[in-house]
Amino acid sequence: MSKIEVCFSPALYPYFENREAIVVVTDVLRASSAICTAFMNGVERIIPVRTLEEAKEWKAKGYKVAAERDGIVKDFADFGNSPFNFTPERVKFQNIVYSTTNGTQAVQLASSGYKVLIGAFLNLTALCDYAVESSRDVLVLCAGWKNKFNLEDTLFAGAMTDRLLKTGKFDTVCDSAIASSDLWRIAESDVIGYVDKAAQRHRLQKNGLDDVIEYCLTHDLTRIIPVLENDYLIKLEGFE
């Protein structure tokens, strides 16, 4: 029996760290949804960087850079982190450098795990299938908002927990996993309505960036699973 755990914030990661686990990093609104979209549209590699300084250095070396803070695209960047920015014209066969408020930091933190995968509703079923196939513990790391708990990442974690528990091949004694799946069951029948309560929805709305919410809550548009290899994300091979 494998175990499923959920960590609500990068700041809590040290208490959940499990070097043998597959760590699924999620930042539903919007980084992990954007990363999945980039791979759907044929990106070659995504290079996640923590700081804007690093992003600028890559830019100076000639890379295309997606960078934002608090939902606002940085001046030097080619584009921001809306999934709609990662069009085939921009990303196909490209290496893209990516720096966001919460998501890319979480990816680097998770790198102590056995494998780091990028999770979103867009690739939920593929992730669950891979987790079952791997017979390993799974830890969902929610990127949150500046280290605070957030609803939308928790719902994703809950959906994944719920699915994995139902396979009978996973169990949990993790209170965050239990809470997430209970919240998912409340939200499931009207996820967009539920996410309407979330602070991030209001942040995006304020900045006119809430056009992506419905898209980011769509299930299973792809079987692609982005995976961290060395310092960059590529498409997980041998699984689709």
Place this chain on the structure above:
Amino acid sequence: MSKIEVCFSPALYPYFENREAIVVVTDVLRASSAICTAFMNGVERIIPVRTLEEAKEWKAKGYKVAAERDGIVKDFADFGNSPFNFTPERVKFQNIVYSTTNGTQAVQLASSGYKVLIGAFLNLTALCDYAVESSRDVLVLCAGWKNKFNLEDTLFAGAMTDRLLKTGKFDTVCDSAIASSDLWRIAESDVIGYVDKAAQRHRLQKNGLDDVIEYCLTHDLTRIIPVLENDYLIKLEGFE
């Protein structure tokens, strides 16, 4: 309009810190329930200490000491942190030194707030009445389990959030507060059944300490609110 926020772990406190807020520290199973019980049974002061070394120093000075780690009473202590230990015979008119796995650490952390109160189901209505009367922001700090999220503290936070929002004098944009109150509404009709899923319930059961769960989930046995003054807890005066 005042705001209600919920912090799921002492490790997240820096992201929620609000020097103008009333901070309600909760550790339902069992420290905050035990502290309320001690005041119900006439304790004069409770001196919360972080480390077992400090607890030993107080013991050497002649104080009665309640101390445990991971639910197990320490050898040098007079008793552990079951609410049932804080009998009138032991605590009436006494100053008791108290050190626990999670609860007392959270109390000291919260001391940057405007006022630090001890919250449990045992004094829930009194706390809500006081919060409304004070017209101040409220932050519920869940002691959690070794910095992890836990269900029972979250349910208390949810019950308090739910009550305060219903007064129309509080609102929230805090995702943790929203999640807590949603979880509370799932659990409300059968809280003991719900807490049966919690990791702490299983920890207590393993150590034969689960006899207190029903008691700790009982509402409103007292109007007493323990409050931090300097380095010790006393009964909040002028309110009952």
